[in-house]
Amino acid sequence: MKNIYIIGVGLIGGSLAIDIKKHNPEAIIHGISRKEATLDQALALNLIDKKATLEDLVHADLVIVSIPVDATVKLLPTILDKVPDSGLVIDAGSTKEAICKVVENHPKRRNFLAMHPIAGTEYSGPSAAIAGLFVGKTNIICEVEKTAFKLQEQALNLFAAIGMRIRYMNPESHDKHIAYVSHLSHISSFMLGKTVVDKERNERDIFDMAGSGFASTVRLAKSSPEMWTPIFQQNKTNVIETLNEYINNLTHFKTLMESDDFEAIFNEMRNTNHIKEILNGIN
Amino acid sequence: MKNIYIIGVGLIGGSLAIDIKKHNPEAIIHGISRKEATLDQALALNLIDKKATLEDLVHADLVIVSIPVDATVKLLPTILDKVPDSGLVIDAGSTKEAICKVVENHPKRRNFLAMHPIAGTEYSGPSAAIAGLFVGKTNIICEVEKTAFKLQEQALNLFAAIGMRIRYMNPESHDKHIAYVSHLSHISSFMLGKTVVDKERNERDIFDMAGSGFASTVRLAKSSPEMWTPIFQQNKTNVIETLNEYINNLTHFKTLMESDDFEAIFNEMRNTNHIKEILNGIN
Numbered sequence: 001m002k003n004i005y006i007i008g009v010g011l012i013g014g015s016l017a018i019d020i021k022k023h024n025p026e027a028i029i030h031g032i033s034r035k036e037a038t039l040d041q042a043l044a045l046n047l048i049d050k051k052a053t054l055e056d057l058v059h060a061d062l063v064i065v066s067i068p069v070d071a072t073v074k075l076l077p078t079i080l081d082k083v084p085d086s087g088l089v090i091d092a093g094s095t096k097e098a099i100c101k102v103v104e105n106h107p108k109r110r111n112f113l114a115m116h117p118i119a120g121t122e123y124s125g126p127s128a129a130i131a132g133l134f135v136g137k138t139n140i141i142c143e144v145e146k147t148a149f150k151l152q153e154q155a156l157n158l159f160a161a162i163g164m165r166i167r168y169m170n171p172e173s174h175d176k177h178i179a180y181v182s183h184l185s186h187i188s189s190f191m192l193g194k195t196v197v198d199k200e201r202n203e204r205d206i207f208d209m210a211g212s213g214f215a216s217t218v219r220l221a222k223s224s225p226e227m228w229t230p231i232f233q234q235n236k237t238n239v240i241e242t243l244n245e246y247i248n249n250l251t252h253f254k255t256l257m258e259s260d261d262f263e264a265i266f267n268e269m270r271n272t273n274h275i276k277e278i279l280n281g282i283n
Numbered sequence: 284m285k286n287i288y289i290i291g292v293g294l295i296g297g298s299l300a301i302d303i304k305k306h307n308p309e310a311i312i313h314g315i316s317r318k319e320a321t322l323d324q325a326l327a328l329n330l331i332d333k334k335a336t337l338e339d340l341v342h343a344d345l346v347i348v349s350i351p352v353d354a355t356v357k358l359l360p361t362i363l364d365k366v367p368d369s370g371l372v373i374d375a376g377s378t379k380e381a382i383c384k385v386v387e388n389h390p391k392r393r394n395f396l397a398m399h400p401i402a403g404t405e406y407s408g409p410s411a412a413i414a415g416l417f418v419g420k421t422n423i424i425c426e427v428e429k430t431a432f433k434l435q436e437q438a439l440n441l442f443a444a445i446g447m448r449i450r451y452m453n454p455e456s457h458d459k460h461i462a463y464v465s466h467l468s469h470i471s472s473f474m475l476g477k478t479v480v481d482k483e484r485n486e487r488d489i490f491d492m493a494g495s496g497f498a499s500t501v502r503l504a505k506s507s508p509e510m511w512t513p514i515f516q517q518n519k520t521n522v523i524e525t526l527n528e529y530i531n532n533l534t535h536f537k538t539l540m541e542s543d544d545f546e547a548i549f550n551e552m553r554n555t556n557h558i559k560e561i562l563n564g565i566n
Contacts, residue, residue: 118494138491167491174492180479181493185500188475190551191532193558195525196463207561208421208450209457210464211401215562216499217468222559225552233545242478243537247530249474254526262516268473269508275476276505278490279498 001061001088001154005052007032007079009042011120012092013066014129017047019162022131030056041126057082062154065091070230073102080108088151090115094178094227095234096142096171110148113155116140116174117164118182124224135163140178142171179238184246186220186228187239193221284344284371284437288335290315290362292325294403295375296349297412300330302445305414313339324409340365345437348374353513356385363391371434373398377461377510378517379425379454393431396438399423399457400447401465407507418446423461425454462521467529469503469511470522476504 004020006013009031017029031048033039039051054075057063060083065072072093079089080103090113093099100114119137121128139159144152159166196218200206232239256264287303289296292314300312314331316322322334337358340346343366348355355376362372363386373396376382383397402420404411422442427435442449479501483489515522539547 118492120494120496122496137494140492165491177483177489177492180482181489181497184478185475185497187533187536188471189500190555191529191536192468192471193555194532194551195467195529197555197558197561199463199525199528200460206460206464208448209401209423209460210561211403211420213403213405213503214464214468216502217472218558218562219499220496221552221555222562223552225549225556228552229545229549232540232548233543236540236543240537240540242482243533243540245482246474246478247533247537249477250470250526250530250533253470253474254523254530257515257519257523257526260516260519262512265515266508266512268477269504269506269511272473272476272480272504273508275480275501278480278493279501279505 001027001158003028003030003059004062004064005030005032005057005060006048006064006066007054007075008065008067008071009033009038009047009126009129010066011124011128012117012133013064014042014045014047014126015119015131015133016064016066016092016162017042018129018131019134020158023158023161032056038126045126045129047126047129054078054082057087058084060084060087060089062158063087063089065089065093068227068230069093069095069099069234073098073234076103076112077106080106080111083108083111085111087111088113088154090155092117094182094231096140096174098234100143100171109146111151113144113147113151114142114171115155116142116178122219122222124227132163134159137164138167139164140167140169140174142169142174144168175235176238179235179242183231183235183239184242186223187232187243188246189218189220190223193218284310284441286311286313286342286344288313288315288340288343288346289331290337290346290348290358291350291354292316292321292330292409292412293349294407294411295400295416296347297325297328297330297409298402298414298416299347299349299375299445300325301412301414302417303441306441306444315339321409328409328412330409330412337361337365340370341367343367343370343372345441346370346372348372348376351510351513352376352378352382352517356381356517359386359395360389363389363394366391366394368394370394371396371437373438375400377465377514379423379457381517383426383454392429394434396427396430396434397425397454398438399425399461405502405505407510415446417442420447421450422447423450423452423457425452425457427451458518459521462518462525466514466518466522467525469506470515470526471529472501472503473506476501 030052117139313335325331400422
């Protein structure tokens with residue numbers, strides 16, 4: 001893989017660029033972005049070797065699409081139109097159903113691999129890119145059987161080189177479960193941040209009282225709205241389901257407090273404590 | 284301060300024991316606990332030098348009370364009864380109103396200092412104790428004017444030695460604001476953990492999909508129910524207020540999603556993003 005094109009050189013695209021270049025020093029990493037400033041920054045940070053445009057994709061051995069998921073749905077058919085027959089296109093979106101759907105009948109569907117690397121931080125843009133982000137992280141691959149075998153092989157070699165663990169899943173299951181273990185956490189964090197910031201707007205000193213527990217629970221409220229709004233939009237039905245259940249659980253907890261049933265409050269917490277064992281499996 | 288008694292040798296008491304001993308090598312650290320096994324563990328971990336009982340407090344130069352806040356309310360008057368006139372008693376509870384209230388008319392009120400060190404982890408018990416836990420952390424002191432001046436001075440020297448930043452506050456303000464920046468985070472985290480664990484109970488593989496974002500938002504769900512139930516009980520009114528606001532914000536977010544108002548969803552997140560600057564001030 002000599003000519004590699006990264007569309008969207010932010011946290012995920014930029015971090016992939018660093019690791020791919022490390023394991024393929026002979027590759028030329030081309031960056032593509034709507035914003036010239038992003039490409040300038042990516043060049044300055046040595047994430048990419050060259051700037052490029054969509055027209056250049058005719059030369060692509062590999063294309064990584066790491067842009068907001070609404071942009072991926074719009075652009076993916078055009079990207080597949082342009083790549084050569086030997087080219088592999090991989091998207092890194094946090095939703096998979098709408099993205100797989102939009103190319104299901106594309107004549108070059110076999111050139112496409114749908115993935116979701118479970119890796120990231122709350123930061124965004126080229127400056128958020130870091131080396132080794134994917135080591136030991138899970139990479140969910142959807143509809144692997146629809147990708148040409150030779151291109152699957154290339155992709156798996158690449159993922160192995162940068163240290164990812166592979167899990168296969170269908171797009172519907174991905175979107176349903178990721179709503180629970182990722183999308184809901186983001187909403188919980190944004191709304192927790194909003195609740196506290198609204199309340200304490202005029203009492204900035206109060207944040208002196210906040211410790212690492214608060215910081216941990218609201219960390220995701222720093223995430224990019226450009227990235228997350230289309231995720232919630234594409235995964236609307238599943239996310240609303242998780243929100244209903246979360247709100248019901250919070251309301252039940254509040255009702256127990258209002259009725260002074262602190263034995264039940266204790267049991268609610270004790271029963272959730274075993275999440276320790278689950279979390280011990282997560283980096 | 285030669286004879287120091289730590290009542291409750293867990294995360295906070297044990298960590299204080301380590302740091303106090305480091306800065307006062309001549310001190311003898313006595314441990315007191317309901318459970319013999321806890322004291323054995325604390326001795327084995329070198330957190331304490333000796334086991335003791337409440338009867339021994341007649342020899343105390345300093346007593347640290349770091350037990351669940353319901354136990355503090357019950358025990359604090361007895362502890363004050365026993366200490367000598369020169370003894371300083373400090374509690375480390377996460378609520379302050381009920382604790383200050385129970386000793387407001389105690390003849391030895393001037394021997395007591397109410398504090399809340401904003402430090403900790405999600406772990407508990409002697410094995411959770413760590414050196415340097417308090418470096419750079421905020422220590423909230425309530426009703427400082429009610430403590431004898433000489434004892435205030437001793438306490439402040441101790442806090443300075445172990446690296447804490449001091450903030451003064453009245454107990455009512457403490458309990459009101461800490462509900463937002465600490466207690467609500469714990470409930471949010473416990474209920475998020477419950478929502479996901481309940482849903483995915485039969486699909487353990489799903490946790491392979493969980494990344495650092497999920498881990499961060501549910502980390503506090505590992506916290507001790509023994510410690511947290513009485514905190515919620517003592518701070519019931521404030522905690523219910525924060526829960527109402529949090530549930531309203533989540534419900535509003537859900538309503539925006541249901542009505543496909545993703546522009547408003549975007550703005551909700553954008554407006555909360557500035558929590559970045561606030562969090563940058565927290566370790």
